[in-house]
Amino acid sequence: MKIFNPANGQFITELRADDAAGVAAKAAAARAAQPAWAAVPMAERKAVVQRFRAAVVAELDTLAVTLTQEMGKPLQQAKNELNGLLPRLDFFLEQAEAAVREEQVYDAGGMRERITHIPLGVVANISAWNYPWFVGCNVIVPALLTGNAVLYKPSEYATLTGLHIVRLLHAAGVPRDVLAPLVGTGDVGGALLQQKIDGVFFTGSHATGVRIANAVAGRLVKVQLELGGKDPSYVRADADPKVAAESLADGAMYNTGQSCCSVERVYVHASLHDAFVAHFVETVKGFKLGDPMDAGTYIGAVTREPQLAVLEAQVADALAKGAVLHTGGKRLPGPGNWFQPTVLTNVNHTMDLMREESFGPVIGIQKVAGDEEAVALMNDTRYGLTAGVYTKDEAAAQALLARVNAGSVYWNCCDRVSPRLPWSGHGDSGIGLTLSTEGIRTFTRPKAWHLRTP
Numbered sequence: 001m002k003i004f005n006p007a008n009g010q011f012i013t014e015l016r017a018d019d020a021a022g023v024a025a026k027a028a029a030a031r032a033a034q035p036a037w038a039a040v041p042m043a044e045r046k047a048v049v050q051r052f053r054a055a056v057v058a059e060l061d062t063l064a065v066t067l068t069q070e071m072g073k074p075l076q077q078a079k080n081e082l083n084g085l086l087p088r089l090d091f092f093l094e095q096a097e098a099a100v101r102e103e104q105v106y107d108a109g110g111m112r113e114r115i116t117h118i119p120l121g122v123v124a125n126i127s128a129w130n131y132p133w134f135v136g137c138n139v140i141v142p143a144l145l146t147g148n149a150v151l152y153k154p155s156e157y158a159t160l161t162g163l164h165i166v167r168l169l170h171a172a173g174v175p176r177d178v179l180a181p182l183v184g185t186g187d188v189g190g191a192l193l194q195q196k197i198d199g200v201f202f203t204g205s206h207a208t209g210v211r212i213a214n215a216v217a218g219r220l221v222k223v224q225l226e227l228g229g230k231d232p233s234y235v236r237a238d239a240d241p242k243v244a245a246e247s248l249a250d251g252a253m254y255n256t257g258q259s260c261c262s263v264e265r266v267y268v269h270a271s272l273h274d275a276f277v278a279h280f281v282e283t284v285k286g287f288k289l290g291d292p293m294d295a296g297t298y299i300g301a302v303t304r305e306p307q308l309a310v311l312e313a314q315v316a317d318a319l320a321k322g323a324v325l326h327t328g329g330k331r332l333p334g335p336g337n338w339f340q341p342t343v344l345t346n347v348n349h350t351m352d353l354m355r356e357e358s359f360g361p362v363i364g365i366q367k368v369a370g371d372e373e374a375v376a377l378m379n380d381t382r383y384g385l386t387a388g389v390y391t392k393d394e395a396a397a398q399a400l401l402a403r404v405n406a407g408s409v410y411w412n413c414c415d416r417v418s419p420r421l422p423w424s425g426h427g428d429s430g431i432g433l434t435l436s437t438e439g440i441r442t443f444t445r446p447k448a449w450h451l452r453t454p
Helices: 020-039 042-058 060-071 075-099 132-145 159-172 186-193 206-219 241-257 273-285 306-320 371-378 394-402 436-441
Strands: 002-004 011-014 103-108 111-119 122-126 149-153 179-181 199-203 222-226 231-235 263-269 324-327 342-345 362-368 386-390 408-411 444-452
Touching: 020 111, 020 122, 020 149, 020 179, 020 186, 042 060, 042 075, 042 132, 042 159, 060 075, 060 132, 060 159, 075 132, 075 436, 122 132, 122 186, 132 149, 132 159, 132 199, 132 436, 149 159, 149 186, 159 179, 186 206, 199 206, 206 222, 231 241, 231 371, 241 263, 241 273, 241 362, 241 386, 263 273, 263 371, 273 324, 273 342, 273 362, 306 342, 306 362, 362 371, 371 394, 386 394, 394 408
Parallel strands: 122 149, 122 199, 149 179, 199 222, 231 263, 231 386, 263 362, 342 362, 386 408
Antiparallel strands: 002 011, 103 111, 111 444, 324 342
């Protein structure tokens, strides 16, 4: 499998991909190794993760360079991801033991009842490229802490980073068969789904998520799908247009817009619309597009070359239907995969830009008459990952957000993930969850104990 730098098209390296026989062998080895890992005391498993954390800190700069080179993320944002991983690891370390602690729920008349939490067994993790440290470790770390073996297929667009994750965890003390990397493209993921697994955890597109669910549907395997979004935000009449514009421009364009929770639709009260748009466009024009290795770069390369055509088509469709282009709108000539940060207004829901996931530095801003229209438009989607409201009135924000179909909601912020809160979605944004104590327990199954004293 050849790996190229999306910023300049240059060849980086070539890796040997797994074949079906190799996938089967790793799955069998993981199955054999998992019981012994589950028997390791929690304190020792936590010590492994603590050593892994220390190794990430020690190698952070070089790990960031690898991430930037293989997926085009600006170097400072790659470092931000690695630094942001550390509090997530701390959360898992602090909460794992309590999350799966034995619970005594009844003791009377000689009958005791308790609940224990046992590992699922062998879990498959088919991971994403846009935040490979976050997304990979959201599964791998709690799965290992709770006693599972993990068959980990990093995205083909972030495989070198995935192999670093595995290398550092092995060096920290995870047995090689307990965490096995699988290198390759979709055929390797397909081979993985044919193995005897106890759960499959996927982050990626809705279309691939559906294929994964169908592949294991007849086997009653636990399926968790973290899919895409068409994430809206609403700017109410009492919001500060400049503050909201600067926040939402960052939420739309950070990581080159390649995030499932990037802001992809903005609705602005008519009384603020023109001022908001002026501040928003000014902010976006200030974002530096260029070599991801330069410290000042904010907009990096688009990781997947086919996505450029998707972005072009969305812009062309919007313009053909009456949208107004304020900045950007085009791909840049090669080498590399580059698209200008793009802002359009006079948009509506007949346009693909406002209905289909963009996953790039493109945003539509729509004028609305008030709260009712905003909520109706925010809910006019098959997705339901995140949504936000900008207003000085917290009570109004909470009332509006309670009516929006989304797994995560934001007041005066956006594009934010916390390890303390569950990450989940409605509709085509997926099923199941990661993060929070619920996201630790998701890698276990409860066992009910009925104990009668003779």
